[in-house]
Amino acid sequence: MTERRKADDLNRAQQLLLCLDGLRYSFAIVLSCHARVRSALSTFEADWQSGAPANAVIQVVADAWAMIDATQRIRLLIERAPILPKNDPEFRIFKVGTSAVEHLRHYVQHINNEITGITGQAQPLWGTISWVNETDVLMQFSLFTGNQHLQASVPGLVFDRQEMRFVRTLELNVGIHIIDLDSLARRARALDQIIADWAGTIQFSDGQKYDYRPAIAPMVMMAVRTTPIAESHWDKSQGAQSTQDP
Template sequence: MKPDHSRRYLQLFEALSVVFALCDMHMRDLEVDIHKIKDDPTELLRVLASCWSIVDCVHRTRELSQSVPGLSRNDPSLRKLLSATKSAEEFRHYIQHLRNELSNPDSVTTPVWGSLSWVDEENDQLCYTAMIGTMYEGTNHYSCVYDRYNNRWVSRVALTVKGTTFNFDPAAEAVAEFRKFILNWIIHKSSIKIEPRVEFPIVSCLVDLS
C-alpha cells in the first residue's frame, strides 16, 4: 500500500507558494530600487537586502522542490531549475559561513559583500558597479556580462562574491517557470483538494493591563 502524502503535499504547496510570492515581491522591489542608487547611495543597503532575500528564496525553492514526494530527481523541470539556479548554493554557503570565510581574508577575492552591477534603465549601453566593501590590492570586482552572440545582457542585475556571480533575471525567470509546473503537479498528486490561498486567518488578542 502506497503511503498517503496528502498532508505533506499541502504543507509543501503552502511553503512553496509563500516562497514564490516573496521572490516576486523582492524582485519587484529590486527592479525599482536598484535605479535609485546612482542618485542616492544610501539606497544600496535596501537593494542589498532585496538581493540576499532573493538568493534565500531561490535556495529555499531548490531545497523544498527536492523534498516533494514522488517527484523524480530526473524530472526535466526540476533539473532545469537546479541547473539555472546552482549559484544560489554557493552564495548561501558564503553568507551562512561568513565567519569562517573571513578567518582567511586572502580567500575572499571580492569586497566582503561582493560587487553589485546593474544596467541603466534608460541607456542600455550603460552599466554601474558598486563595490560593497574595501578594495584591497588584489581584490577583484565584476560587472554585468553582455552576450554578444544573442545581443543582450545575461542579466540586468548581478551580484558577485568570491568569483561566483548570481544573475538575478534568469534565476527569477527559472523560479517563475518552475512555479507553473510544481504547484499544478502537487495539486494533481494530492488525494485531498488543494486550493491556492490569498488570505490567511489573523487572530487578535486584547490584553487587559489594568
C-alpha cells in the same frame, strides 16, 4: 485499508501541504525581492556619481540575499515534497539552473574562513551588484557595497562583443561566485506557475480542490482581559496583611 495505511497517507498529505505552502511563499519572496531590487537600482542611476543612499543600499543587499536564501529553500522543498513530479524536465532544469545558490549559501555559512583567506584586494563581503541601464542597453552600473576605504576590486558585467550585449542584465558577484538575479526571478516565476497548475489537480475527500494561491490568509485574534486587583496594605498593629476592595 489498514489504520496504519490511513495514517501514512494522512501524514504524506500533511507533508505535501506544508511543502506547497513553503514553495508558494518562497517563490513569492524571490519575485517580490527581485521587483524591489530592480526598482531601487533604477533610482540610483540618475545621480550615480554621488553614490547611492546607504539605507537604500542596505535594503537592496538584503533583498538580493533573500532571493538567494529563498531559492535554496525552493530547491530543498522540491526534494522533500511527496508525489511532486520532481523528475519532470522543468524541475530538473530549475535545479541545474539555480545550482550556483548553493555556493553562496556555503560562502555565508563559512564567512569567517572567507575573511581569513583574503589577501590584498578583495570584493566587498556582501558582494557587488551590477545591472544594465534600462534605456541604454550598452551602459551598465555597479553598486559597491563595501566601505570606501576598503582596498577592493569592483567587477562589472561581461560584455559579448559578437552579440553586442551584456551576458547578464543583473547579477550579484561575490568572490568567485556570480548569481544572475534576473534569471533566478524568471526561473522562479516559471516553476511557480507549473506547480500551481499541478496543485490545481489536487482534490480532497470532501470534494474540495486545493487552492495554491488563496486570496485570503486566515487570522486568529486573542485578547487578554485583566480584572482589578484589590488594594493591599500591611496592618502594622497586627503585623499581618489585610485587603480592601477598591
